[in-house]
Amino acid sequence: MTLHELLIAPFADFEFMRRALVGAVALAIASAPVGVMLMLRRMSLTGDAMSHAILPGAAIGYLISGLSLTAMTLGGLVAGVVVAVSAGAVARASRLGEDVSLAAFYLASLALGVTIVSLKGSNVDLLHVLFGSVLALDDDALVLIAGIATMTLLAMAAIFRPLVIDSIDPTFLRAVGGRTGAATHLVFMGLVVLNLVGGFHALGTLMAVGLMMLPAAAARLWVDDLTALVTTATAIGAVSAVAGLLASYHLGLPAGPAIVLTAGGVWFASLIVGRRGLLAGRLGVRHLEA
């Protein structure tokens, strides 16, 4: 097998592969910075929780108008934003922390979704809804993913500074900026939801979280600087998307899981041989500070 057959031909010969490539890479580029910030804010599991929270909204959209991009996107967005905002509000108003309120809300939201689906009686194969197919991206889905990616990058650029300060020293931001911290957090949670909704048409809700968190976790094992973290994570995400698609093409693996597994593989390799990985620490190749 030549290099051309290995890397170029799959995309040159098949339009669905080109579409999958564009969709998956756009998603990886948008999700990675969001994942880095989630990790920095010690909210790595929030993406997972939110992916469950948007699920009933998407399922309701599916029940009302079938596999309609608009209905499922809107449903997912509404459910996600409602859960994120309510969890934040409850955290501020009651003695419960944000993590436990989020857990409570997403569990209830998930159960509600399952109930609604089964009340409706038709036993739709929810797996098809929950695991979108990166191999079946149409024009609308691509525009949606590209739009979400653009919006995410612009919004991240705008709130990057307050978001970083809020992650590292929230009291400082409260002292100089009043309610900036809360507002930034809300916008950020909106971006998380937006990326998960965009991701679930391509990979499905659960896989979308993988493309968000795994590149960030892997990048953390190589670099310390925040800018470097964001760029490394983005690169790892994009490479995983391409490599996963090629693995799906050549080895006959299901496409969504192949992409996330590739990212998982990169993370695991980084854990062992990364500059901040286990081997480096064990061998004392480099003396680590803190």
Next chain:
Amino acid sequence: MSALTRRRLLVASAATLAATALAGPARAEAPMPVVATFSILGDLVARVGGDRVAVTTLVGPGGDAHVFQPKPADAQRLAAAEAIFVNGLGFEGWIDRLVASSGTRAPVVVASKGVTPIPAADEDAGHDHGGHDHGAADPHAWQSVANVKLYVAAIRDGLASVDPAGRASYEANASAFLAELDGLETEVRAAISAVPAARRRVITSHDAFGYFAAAYGVEFLAPQGISTDAEPTAKGVAKLIAQIRREKIRAVFVESMADPRLVRRIAQETGVSLGGEIFSDSLSPKGGPASTYVDMVRHNVRLLTAAMVDS
């Protein structure tokens, strides 16, 4: 679940009560409650049973029996039933556990017992199964009208053995239905033979037409495995697109429940026409194009031949 089904359930429980109270003779008045696992089988049982039975189906129209999740109410239906009709051939993987847990004493009638099973589509048919196993036989035997005649015989005998008093009625219904099925079989063969043999090739998103293919000489190709729960792979999709281009296939069908997005993508990429919705594992809801078995076969054959001739 429709109001109709709920009413049937009420009728069913009422019938059980009556039967217990009056022990036997009352059955001639109230219909006997029976359960069929999915909508197509339910229609067949209703045709053979006529007024003497009230059929409840567990997986209704549009539902997918491959991934069905039984509810407590389904166990209650089984417990209240006088007979349980299943397709067999591994189609309802969940039925044995459900029967055991419902505590029902009703006999389980396997409708496909007279059918000669054909092997499930193999790995070389243009897709990979991703490691899961469906057993050897293709369960979708009802896609051949000749098989359904065997189903009808099994249903007739099953009903007569739990309700001997109704034997004459079941035999009369069954022979009328069998005559109708003979007509349907002739109709299908005539329609298919009008299509040149080289054009009898179509693509569906769910490989459930093995018996139809064997009986009527139409070749079905699928992007996904025999079950709706297999995730598509890029390799499989690419193989299929290459095959469509190579063999100049012109018709693609979306089935009632498989992921239609993938089929649309393949259709767009290869320029084939979308033939419409054909039904494989379930009937359409009442008022739809395929609300009975006979209508379903007519509908499928009409769409298939139209798409094949058109190309």
